[in-house]
Amino acid sequence: xxxxxxxHKAQGGWIKVIIHHSSFIIGCALAAxxxxxxxxxxxxxxxVVPAAPGGGTDITARIIAPKLSEYLGRPVVVxxxxxxxxxxxxxxxxxxxxxxxxxxxxxxxxxxxxxxxKKVAYDALKDxxxxxxxxxLPNVLVTHPSLPAKTVKExxxxxxxxxxxxxxxxxxxxxxxxxxMELFLSMAGLRMIHVPYKGAGPGVxxxxxxxxxxxxxxxxxxxPHVKSGRxxxxxxxxxxxxxxxxxxxxxxxxxxxxxxSVQWFGVLAPTGTPREIVGRLHGEIVRLLQVADIRGRxxxxxxxxxxxxxxxxxxxxxxxxVKWAKVVKDAGIQPE
Numbered sequence: 187x188x189x190x191x192x193x194h195k196a197q198g199g200w201i202k203v204i205i206h207h208s209s210f211i212i213g214c215a216l217a218a219x220x221x222x223x224x225x226x227x228x229x230x231x232x233x234v235v236p237a238a239p240g241g242g243t244d245i246t247a248r249i250i251a252p253k254l255s256e257y258l259g260r261p262v263v264v265x266x267x268x269x270x271x272x273x274x275x276x277x278x279x280x281x282x283x284x285x286x287x288x289x290x291x292x293x294x295x296x297x298x299x300x301x302x303x304k305k306v307a308y309d310a311l312k313d314x315x316x317x318x319x320x321x322x323l324p325n326v327l328v329t330h331p332s333l334p335a336k337t338v339k340e341x342x343x344x345x346x347x348x349x350x351x352x353x354x355x356x357x358x359x360x361x362x363x364x365x366x367m368e369l370f371l372s373m374a375g376l377r378m379i380h381v382p383y384k385g386a387g388p389g390v391x392x393x394x395x396x397x398x399x400x401x402x403x404x405x406x407x408x409x410p411h412v413k414s415g416r417x418x419x420x421x422x423x424x425x426x427x428x429x430x431x432x433x434x435x436x437x438x439x440x441x442x443x444x445x446x447s448v449q450w451f452g453v454l455a456p457t458g459t460p461r462e463i464v465g466r467l468h469g470e471i472v473r474l475l476q477v478a479d480i481r482g483r484x485x486x487x488x489x490x491x492x493x494x495x496x497x498x499x500x501x502x503x504x505x506x507x508v509k510w511a512k513v514v515k516d517a518g519i520q521p522e
Contacts, residue, residue: 224462226462226463226466227258227259227260227287228260229260229287230260230261230263230287231258231261231262231263231286231288232288232289233247233251233262233263233264233265233289233291234265234267234275234288234289234290234291235247235264235265235266235267235275235291236267236268236272236273236275236276236290236291236295237266237268237272237275237293237357237384237385237386238268238383238384238385238386238387239385239387240385240386240387240390241386241387241403241407242404242405242406242449242489243272243293243385243451244264244291244385244387246291246320246321246406246451246484246489247264247291247451248264249480249483250320250471250474250475250480251264253477253480254471254474257470257473257474258466264291266385268384268385269384270358271295271302271303271359271360271361272293272295272296272299272358272361273299273303273306273307275290276290276296276308277307277308279314279454279455279456280308280313280314280456281456282456284455284456284457284459284460285460285463286455286463286466286467288456289317289453289455289467290314290453291320291451291452291453292314292451292452292453292454293361293362293449294361294362294449294450294506294510295358295360295362296310296314296454296503296506297310297503297506297507297509297510298360298361298365298510299360300511301510301511301513301514301521302359302360302519303522304521304522310503310507311504311507312457313457314454314455314456314457315454315456315457315458315464315496316452316454316496316499316500316503317452317453317454317455317464317467317468317471317496317499318452318453318467318468318471318472318493318494318496318499319450319451319452319493319494319499319502320450320451320453320475320493321450321451321489321490322448322449322450322490323404323428323449323450323451323488323489324404324405324422324424324428324448324449325362325363325402325403325404325405325408325423325447325448325449326404326405326408326409326419326422326423326428326434326488327341327400327401327419327420327421327422327423327437328393328400328401328402328403328408328418328419328420329399329400329417329418329420330394330396330398330417330418331415331416331417331418333399333400333418335420336418336420337420337441338421338435338437338440338441338442339441341400341420342376342441342442345374345376345377346374346375346376349376350377350378350379351379352378352379352399352400353380353381353398353399353400354367354379354381354398354400354402355381355382355383355389355390355398355400355401356380356381356382356383356389356401356402357383357386357389357403359380359382360522361386362404362447363389363402363403363404363449364380365447365510365513365514365517366402366423366447366449367400367401368380368517368519369445369447369513369517370402370423370437370442370445370447372517373442373445378400381398386403386404386407387407389401389403390403390407390411390417393411393417394411394416404489405422405428405430405488405489406484406489409430409431409487410487412434419434420437421434421436421439421440421441422436422437422488423436423437423445423446423447423448424436424446424447424448425438425446428488429485429488429490430485430486430487430488430489431487431488450492450502450506452494452499453467454499464496465496468495468496471493472493475491475493476493
């Protein structure tokens, strides 16, 4: 009995030591995490754009980066990591250290890619910590001025008379500009040849040069060329006319009733990023979206500043994933 009692006491004492020691470790870890968050940021931050320069994602990132840098007191460097329908850049952020120093300017393809590809190297709903949706914006159906069609109805008639002869550019397979065009073609009963690029920027450059006649890029990347006269705008993809350019009709009212397709950009961090850091970034992004100059630059080109909470952005991302899975299925697009 004495031996058993001593054993019991020894085990009890040992357990108490372990519990005490574990509590000490947890306490130290929490303290270190809080201290790290309070010191954040201590160095430059990378804002990864998963597309080539010149597209709407890139434009948005470069509009907000200087002000975010000012508020955080450290450089916010925009880094373009294009390719694979935005999956290369997105994966790079998903696999980065969750310390707040590598962020993603996420785009609608985060919700689209699971339905477009059989293998995606990350889980958009599990591998990212949403910080804030930045903007919601339509695409704009644009053509090269050499194309005789000047309205949506004229384009439909022109393309219908030449099935499979016209080419359209996109920001890449499965990107929002690609699916926006596929939805347009499906609803209008047209056939065109898809020419994917590594981002909207290169596609718009070829469109302006006349190498491809049709595209539906984000309004941020397409509108400057419309204003300069190098491209012709036929319609916006949203259900309502864009605030910054009310003279451009919606595609729905211009010839394809019921048509609607919008996209969004938002900032995310790798999952596991401390809540305090996510909160700090969210607060500064919402703050900068209230700055008149930034709101003016975004809304003036047809984008709507958002500034949602991390929870709202997470809920929105889940809903978008469900929505686009249905669009891809209904369009009969087979995952690659």
